[in-house]
Amino acid sequence: MPANNGAHPRAQSEIEASKGRSTLAGKPGGRMRRLLGEPLVHFFAVGALVFGAYWLLEPDAAPDTRKIEISANDVRQIIVAWLAQGRSPLTRDQLQSLIDQKVSEEVLFREGLALGLDRNDEIIRRRVAQKMDFLAADVAALQEPEKAELETWYSANTDRFAVPPHMSFRQLYFSPDLHGENTQDAAKAALDAIAGKAADSAEVAAVGDSSSLRNYYRKATPELMLKEFGPDFATELFKLQPDGWRGPIQSGYGWHLIWIDSVEPGRVPSFAEVETEVKSAWRDARYLEIKRDALEEMRGQYTVVVPPLDTIDMSNLLGTEQTPTVSPEMIPQ
Numbered sequence: 001m002p003a004n005n006g007a008h009p010r011a012q013s014e015i016e017a018s019k020g021r022s023t024l025a026g027k028p029g030g031r032m033r034r035l036l037g038e039p040l041v042h043f044f045a046v047g048a049l050v051f052g053a054y055w056l057l058e059p060d061a062a063p064d065t066r067k068i069e070i071s072a073n074d075v076r077q078i079i080v081a082w083l084a085q086g087r088s089p090l091t092r093d094q095l096q097s098l099i100d101q102k103v104s105e106e107v108l109f110r111e112g113l114a115l116g117l118d119r120n121d122e123i124i125r126r127r128v129a130q131k132m133d134f135l136a137a138d139v140a141a142l143q144e145p146e147k148a149e150l151e152t153w154y155s156a157n158t159d160r161f162a163v164p165p166h167m168s169f170r171q172l173y174f175s176p177d178l179h180g181e182n183t184q185d186a187a188k189a190a191l192d193a194i195a196g197k198a199a200d201s202a203e204v205a206a207v208g209d210s211s212s213l214r215n216y217y218r219k220a221t222p223e224l225m226l227k228e229f230g231p232d233f234a235t236e237l238f239k240l241q242p243d244g245w246r247g248p249i250q251s252g253y254g255w256h257l258i259w260i261d262s263v264e265p266g267r268v269p270s271f272a273e274v275e276t277e278v279k280s281a282w283r284d285a286r287y288l289e290i291k292r293d294a295l296e297e298m299r300g301q302y303t304v305v306v307p308p309l310d311t312i313d314m315s316n317l318l319g320t321e322q323t324p325t326v327s328p329e330m331i332p333q
Contacts, residue, residue, distance in 0.1 A: 070102065070103065078098050078102065145279065150278050158268045162267070163266055163269060164221045165221065165222065165266040167263050168260070168262045169220070169260045169261060171257065171258055172190065172204070172207055172245075173253065173255075174187040174208060186255075187248035190208065191257055194207055195245065197245075199245075199261075219264070222238055225237055225238075229253070232249075232251070233249055233250065233252070233256070237258065
């Protein structure tokens, strides 16, 4: 998780002070009450205003824009970054050169800001937005849910943790390239010939056509079978019962006879079985919630003006009239 290294100490203390208040989300009163009672989200939404107010009220704490300070931790980070590339230890001259390089980079950065070179720069805009995104992730990571809250959340999201059915089976393949329109009939005839015979018998080994498909699938899921054989095969496969050869069923490759070794039905695990996964998923959901709420609050402070899309000439944007650049049905009405 990216660290919030750039947070001001007072702002950081507000984040830490809000730890443990996530249980407010479960109380009645709607999202607005929770939002108003959640300084964590307010910090994220109006962080810039917090920093500005702090520096106005305490001018002595405002940073000296003409002072560049390289801390001991900065020097350690330079050394670590160098060694992480598999290089030999730095000499004193090399270290001093890297420090000078870092200072030069900071000077150029500050002077560039002073000249407004950061404005209307798509890369810088994306990077700043990404760092705000990281801040939301850090905020979510600071919150430690109570077990009861996790259990309640899990009860409402059990489908995300459901274990799909599994099947271990053998298959005999019959190729349309060899049998043509009679492929299904050939598979039916083979089924009659091996009825009652063990799956590993010599008679069975002589039946079926060679292919690149596996003869045995262990703990296959419907999703895997759908990807490998197609939706019709996956659906019909999990309708079959064990004890003997079954089929034939069709796939995108041809026809198959099936011997089922074992079937494990799908189930919903208990909370205790997946508590670690639930906690991780809860944090992901909380991060998205914090990000959404904060973005909505920030966006509410702006007036957004967008021209009607149907009034914009979107033809020939790529310098060719051969293909339309935007499909009409993609434009919201």
